[in-house]
Amino acid sequence: xxxxxxxSSEMNGTAQDTxxxxxxxIDKVASQAQPLADKVATRxxxxxxxxxxxxxxxxxxxxxxxxxxxxxxxQLGAACQRAGETGRDYVRERPAVSLLIAAAAGYGLxxxxxxxx
Numbered sequence: 138x139x140x141x142x143x144x145s146s147e148m149n150g151t152a153q154d155t156x157x158x159x160x161x162x163i164d165k166v167a168s169q170a171q172p173l174a175d176k177v178a179t180r181x182x183x184x185x186x187x188x189x190x191x192x193x194x195x196x197x198x199x200x201x202x203x204x205x206x207x208x209x210x211x212q213l214g215a216a217c218q219r220a221g222e223t224g225r226d227y228v229r230e231r232p233a234v235s236l237l238i239a240a241a242a243g244y245g246l247x248x249x250x251x252x253x254x
Contacts, residue, residue, distance in 0.1 A: 228235040
């Protein structure tokens with residue numbers, strides 16, 4: 138075997154050794170990185186679950202508040218309708234008194250608004 142073949146053979150052996158060393162190093166790093174990746178993934182999943190739970194809580198609260206507001210809106214609408222009917226009945230039963238009350242209210246408002254100039 139000549140010097141060139143010997144050097145080539147040694148280089149191949151060194152390359153093989155280096156290749157095996159690099160594979161072992163990569164495997165070692167990968168085995169150490171996997172638990173860290175699992176831990177990060179678990180925490181990310183937990184965070185997503187917590188955010189989802191909070192969103193559900195807020196959604197439930199908004200839904201309940203909306204239902205209460207709608208119920209109160211219906212009550213207010215019914216009260217306004219009753220007040221309007223009562224006012225119409227009063228005007229029909231006492232048109233002269235109603236006219237005097239409206240004139241007095243108009244006069245009072247004109248004095249209030251007129252004094253601001």
